[in-house]
Amino acid sequence: MSKKNEKEPDLKGTLYSVGFLGTFILVTWFLAFYLFIDRF
Amino acid sequence: MHMHKYEKWWLTFGVGSLVLFLVIVGFSAFHYGSHPPSDKVYIDPERVDEIAPFNNPGVHKVEGKDWDYEAVIVASAFYYNPPEIEVPVGSKVKFIVTTKDVVHGFQAAGTNINMIVEPGYVSSYVTTVDKVGEYLILCNEYCGIGHSSMMSMLKVVE
Numbered sequence: 001m002s003k004k005n006e007k008e009p010d011l012k013g014t015l016y017s018v019g020f021l022g023t024f025i026l027v028t029w030f031l032a033f034y035l036f037i038d039r040f
Numbered sequence: 041m042h043m044h045k046y047e048k049w050w051l052t053f054g055v056g057s058l059v060l061f062l063v064i065v066g067f068s069a070f071h072y073g074s075h076p077p078s079d080k081v082y083i084d085p086e087r088v089d090e091i092a093p094f095n096n097p098g099v100h101k102v103e104g105k106d107w108d109y110e111a112v113i114v115a116s117a118f119y120y121n122p123p124e125i126e127v128p129v130g131s132k133v134k135f136i137v138t139t140k141d142v143v144h145g146f147q148a149a150g151t152n153i154n155m156i157v158e159p160g161y162v163s164s165y166v167t168t169v170d171k172v173g174e175y176l177i178l179c180n181e182y183c184g185i186g187h188s189s190m191m192s193m194l195k196v197v198e
Contacts, residue, residue: 011046018050019050022053029061036152040151040168040169040170
């Protein structure tokens with residue numbers, strides 16, 4: 001049991017890729033929402 | 041439990057988005073009163089022509105209601121009665137639709153007017169028509185051989 005000595009894995013690439021995906025989903029969601037609000 | 045800090049950021053972002061979207065849905069439901077276009081009103085599909093308001097399809101001006109016009113539409117294979125709806129721009133219109141036979145759709149392309157019309161039920165949608173134009177109304181529920189030619193026109197005029 002040497003948990004204290006374990007190194008943090010480098011997850012920077014993972015963060016960027018999920019961040020990119022999340023931003024894309026948010027932006028497209030708001031574009032569709034704007035269309036809904038704009039129409040009668 | 042050990043958790044990577046990026047994982048914490050991502051979970052916060054995910055949960056935050058969920059909360060944001062639920063707030064938007066809740067706001068639109070409780071503040072603007074949006075709901076599915078179902079009236080909880082039942083009608084005998086065999087006697088639609090005899091039952092008000094469907095015994096007189098068309099656009100009618102009404103007084104003392106939350107809306108200015110009622111557009112009463114009867115859908116049946118494969119047309120809408122009336123075949124054309126004309127309303128003045130800026131007026132608040134309640135679209136009231138039912139069907140005499142099978143399931144039909146009622147969608148005005150380019151607008152939020154989009155409902156399923158089921159035999160035995162009445163569907164309605166209230167909106168303020170604020171843009172002049174001609175909007176094609178079409179059936180978006182496959183209803184039979186003439187489905188693709190089932191259409192009507194919503195004309196918003198000055």
